[in-house]
Amino acid sequence: MVNKDEMNGEVPSLDKLDKIIHQPNRLLIMSYLYVVEKADMLFLKNQTGLTWGNLSSHVSKLEEAELLEIEKKFVKKTPKTILHLTIKGREAFEEYKNKMNQLLG
Amino acid sequence: MMNNGNEINLKELEKKAYRSFFQDGLWDIFIGILILNLGILMSDTFISNLEELSLLIITSVWNLIAFFILYFGKKFLTIPRLGYVKFGPKRKRRRTYLKVILLINCLIGIIFFIIQLGGFLPLAEINMILTSLILGFLFITIPFSVLAYILDFMRLFFYGFVFGLGFFLTEILYPLFGHPLDTLFAFIVPSVIIITIGCYYLLIFLHKYPRLEKE
Numbered sequence: 027m028v029n030k031d032e033m034n035g036e037v038p039s040l041d042k043l044d045k046i047i048h049q050p051n052r053l054l055i056m057s058y059l060y061v062v063e064k065a066d067m068l069f070l071k072n073q074t075g076l077t078w079g080n081l082s083s084h085v086s087k088l089e090e091a092e093l094l095e096i097e098k099k100f101v102k103k104t105p106k107t108i109l110h111l112t113i114k115g116r117e118a119f120e121e122y123k124n125k126m127n128q129l130l131g
Numbered sequence: 132m133m134n135n136g137n138e139i140n141l142k143e144l145e146k147k148a149y150r151s152f153f154q155d156g157l158w159d160i161f162i163g164i165l166i167l168n169l170g171i172l173m174s175d176t177f178i179s180n181l182e183e184l185s186l187l188i189i190t191s192v193w194n195l196i197a198f199f200i201l202y203f204g205k206k207f208l209t210i211p212r213l214g215y216v217k218f219g220p221k222r223k224r225r226r227t228y229l230k231v232i233l234l235i236n237c238l239i240g241i242i243f244f245i246i247q248l249g250g251f252l253p254l255a256e257i258n259m260i261l262t263s264l265i266l267g268f269l270f271i272t273i274p275f276s277v278l279a280y281i282l283d284f285m286r287l288f289f290y291g292f293v294f295g296l297g298f299f300l301t302e303i304l305y306p307l308f309g310h311p312l313d314t315l316f317a318f319i320v321p322s323v324i325i326i327t328i329g330c331y332y333l334l335i336f337l338h339k340y341p342r343l344e345k346e
Contacts, residue, residue: 061145062218069214072340073148106215
């Protein structure tokens, strides 16, 4: 996704950064989900080092913003929460990545 | 990509996530058991009285045990502790390349075996030390290295090197120590070391990732 600023070669201002993604823990969650197809909560917890509570609250915020989708299913009577980025989430992450690259070179 | 002074490298992040599945030491144990099997077969001290069919059954059962350790270990130890993840298309592509390369290697091996069987390549008349070195690297070290590169499993480079060198070492050690000490040093000792490394990684993994009952 290329916006006007990028086309004109201007540096985007910090205000234009996606505030939902910009939070460090959410950025880490988004980054992991961007590089894989899907993952469960346990995998994300181990990789990010967040507590269950923290992870849960950040995931909820990302879900509210429709950046990721949560799929709940039972695997051998054990509940599994599988997460994956939505198309909107992938695009938003790529846009954020481009803006950060422009800002910080 | 930068964030609050902490660099996030997406490629490294993906590699780190992928490599975490090799922290459990199960692949090390699996490879170690396979090499140990080969070492015991080559030493023929413990099994000298057995017929070929019995040897084949023992080898198959041994390799099956190694496979079960890997399969059930991943299923009941690794995934419940590390969590579920499905990697992207890049990894799928790499696995396809891996299959093609290993298939080509296998075909070359079969062709080589047929040529040798037909007497077109009289190995006995060639320098055995040099031949064992070349064959070990061609059919063991190279496939292991390809596997290590594609799987991002760096210890496999070392195992491929040690395993590939095994036949060459047997030739070198035979005049010095005789049989079966040559195979003991060339195959059994390295395989025990590899299994020990695997067990060490497994213990660290079990300690680092305790099983969680609830999400």
